[in-house]
Amino acid sequence: MSTAVASERPVNPVEPFLRTDRMPHIWCPGCGIGTTVNCFARALVESKQPLDKVAIVSGIGCTGRVAGYVKLDSFHTTHGRAIPFATGLKLANPGLSVVVYSGDGDLIAIGGNHFIHAARRNADIKVICVNNFIYGMTGGQVAPTTPVGATATTSPYGSYERPFNLPYLAESSGAVYVARWTAFHVRHIAHSMAEAFSKKGFCFIEIIAPCPTLYQRRNRLGDGLDTMKLYKQRSVIKNGASTRDLDVGLQGEIVVGKFVDIERPTLQQNMEQQLRQTLKDRFAGLGGA
Amino acid sequence: MPEAPAVARGRKFRGSVFIDWDRCKGCGFCIEFCPPKVLQFSDKFNTHGYHPPHLANEAACTGCDLCGLYCPDFAIFGVRIPLETEKTEADPAKS
Ligand code: SF4
Numbered sequence: 494m495s496t497a498v499a500s501e502r503p504v505n506p507v508e509p510f511l512r513t514d515r516m517p518h519i520w521c522p523g524c525g526i527g528t529t530v531n532c533f534a535r536a537l538v539e540s541k542q543p544l545d546k547v548a549i550v551s552g553i554g555c556t557g558r559v560a561g562y563v564k565l566d567s568f569h570t571t572h573g574r575a576i577p578f579a580t581g582l583k584l585a586n587p588g589l590s591v592v593v594y595s596g597d598g599d600l601i602a603i604g605g606n607h608f609i610h611a612a613r614r615n616a617d618i619k620v621i622c623v624n625n626f627i628y629g630m631t632g633g634q635v636a637p638t639t640p641v642g643a644t645a646t647t648s649p650y651g652s653y654e655r656p657f658n659l660p661y662l663a664e665s666s667g668a669v670y671v672a673r674w675t676a677f678h679v680r681h682i683a684h685s686m687a688e689a690f691s692k693k694g695f696c697f698i699e700i701i702a703p704c705p706t707l708y709q710r711r712n713r714l715g716d717g718l719d720t721m722k723l724y725k726q727r728s729v730i731k732n733g734a735s736t737r738d739l740d741v742g743l744q745g746e747i748v749v750g751k752f753v754d755i756e757r758p759t760l761q762q763n764m765e766q767q768l769r770q771t772l773k774d775r776f777a778g779l780g781g782a
Numbered sequence: 783m784p785e786a787p788a789v790a791r792g793r794k795f796r797g798s799v800f801i802d803w804d805r806c807k808g809c810g811f812c813i814e815f816c817p818p819k820v821l822q823f824s825d826k827f828n829t830h831g832y833h834p835p836h837l838a839n840e841a842a843c844t845g846c847d848l849c850g851l852y853c854p855d856f857a858i859f860g861v862r863i864p865l866e867t868e869k870t871e872a873d874p875a876k877s
């Protein structure tokens with residue numbers, strides 16, 4: 494059913510990137526994950542990525558479903574293991590652009606150790622973390638990102654744990670590109686993703702997004718739309734801000750922007766250099782498509 | 783950031799939207815964030831019991847596709863339809 498009348502029905506720009514046979518997806522009404530997928534599709538177009546050279550790796554969780562919904566070479570790995578899988582994929586096939594698309598629980602809790610070490614080693618992967626401050630798929634438990642005071646199924650009187658400030662964690666671990674946006678900042682997200690595609694090394698983009706069913710409802714923050722409007726009000730763009738100052742609370746300001754954009758040799762470059770020095774003309778290159 | 787409706791004032795194209803009626807989950811993102819506010823919830827239900835949006839003021843739609851960029855269910859997108867009367871070489875959709 495369409496509102497417009499045209500001789501031939503145009504296709505949704507995101508459609509060529511979707512496994513349409515799997516639609517409708519499982520995400521709740523007002524969940525922000527789908528919005529980030531639109532931005533991802535626009536970034537792929539904008540950065541003119543050859544699609545057969547892009548691979549997407551997810552772990553477990555609601556955001557982990559992204560790999561199953563986009564029509565790229567995709568891998569749905571075990572819980573928390575998207576980053577080591579992606580690191581290996583990139584080293585074995587250096588011609589690929591490897592994207593890790595997962596949630597805060599999967600990347601930062603279960604996969605937290607992999608996260609800091611891939612950043613430290615500067616593995617050439619792009620990590621997109623949809624942060625909804627809670628474990629969604631398993632029923633709304635406290636995550637390492639849950640703000641102090643927020644109610645979750647495992648913190649009925651409010652969380653008393655200090656959460657991670659993800660851009661600070663990424664920068665101090667060694668990421669070369671760090672940005673944070675909310676699901677409201679659609680054009681900025683698409684732009685940051687395209688920038689990450691053009692960069693070598695460990696790039697990290699945090700996207701704060703509503704989980705209306707668990708986080709918003711339990712904390713009386715309204716539905717997805719109310720949250721998007723709040724993001725619009727609460728966000729302040731501070732490009733280049735010190736990542737130390739980027740804590741997010743239950744209320745108050747959310748600082749967004751691009752905070753880190755530096756150059757540093759990647760894991761693969763360092764590995765190649767050593768192999769070349771050691772093996773000299775016996776080194777045949779890392780190969781890959 | 784949202785494109786200004788001024789883009790449409792060159793009148794080399796008109797804006798419109800396409801809606802995938804049964805994919806919509808009625809979140810309202812498209813309605814809220816459409817810069818010229820041309821969408822409204824329809825009175826009708828889709829097969830899942832949600833009220834999808836409809837284009838209440840087609841003349842003001844700029845075809846910017848911001849609705850499409852926000853829609854978490856890939857259920858709507860904006861297009862720019864070139865106006866036949868205006869002969870232009872450049873493709874306005876790419877401007
Ligand atoms: S394309 Fe969508 S967002 Fe843009 S003016 Fe038209 S209805 Fe509004």
Ligand code: SF4
Binds near residue numbers: 810854
């Ligand atoms: S953004 Fe998409 S799902 Fe939400 S109301 Fe609009 S068309 Fe429906």
